[in-house]
Amino acid sequence: MAQQGSFIHGVLHDNDKPSVEVEALTGHLDVLPQAYDLKMRTVAYWKIVLRSIERLLEESPAIAGKHDKVSKTIKKLEDSQEILANIMHGISLGD
Numbered sequence: 001m002a003q004q005g006s007f008i009h010g011v012l013h014d015n016d017k018p019s020v021e022v023e024a025l026t027g028h029l030d031v032l033p034q035a036y037d038l039k040m041r042t043v044a045y046w047k048i049v050l051r052s053i054e055r056l057l058e059e060s061p062a063i064a065g066k067h068d069k070v071s072k073t074i075k076k077l078e079d080s081q082e083i084l085a086n087i088m089h090g091i092s093l094g095d
Contacts, residue, residue: 007036 025035059067 004033004036007039008032 025032
């Protein structure tokens, strides 16, 4: 909120490089502080939302450990299936 003065000055006097169309605000000086407040709240809101989305997309260590454990179990089951198939094949041939 410390930059509110520079925001209002930029709206009123800086016609060269506005980042947002603010011409409509120049006729309504009473709402400039509200516009600044809205802008700052929106920026803060989106920072929070994006951090939350990033946290949701990260895999937690507990889930990563469970994923590794399940992968190892699946590998053991596949190996066991192959061994049992060889044993059954040997039995069917009468070895």
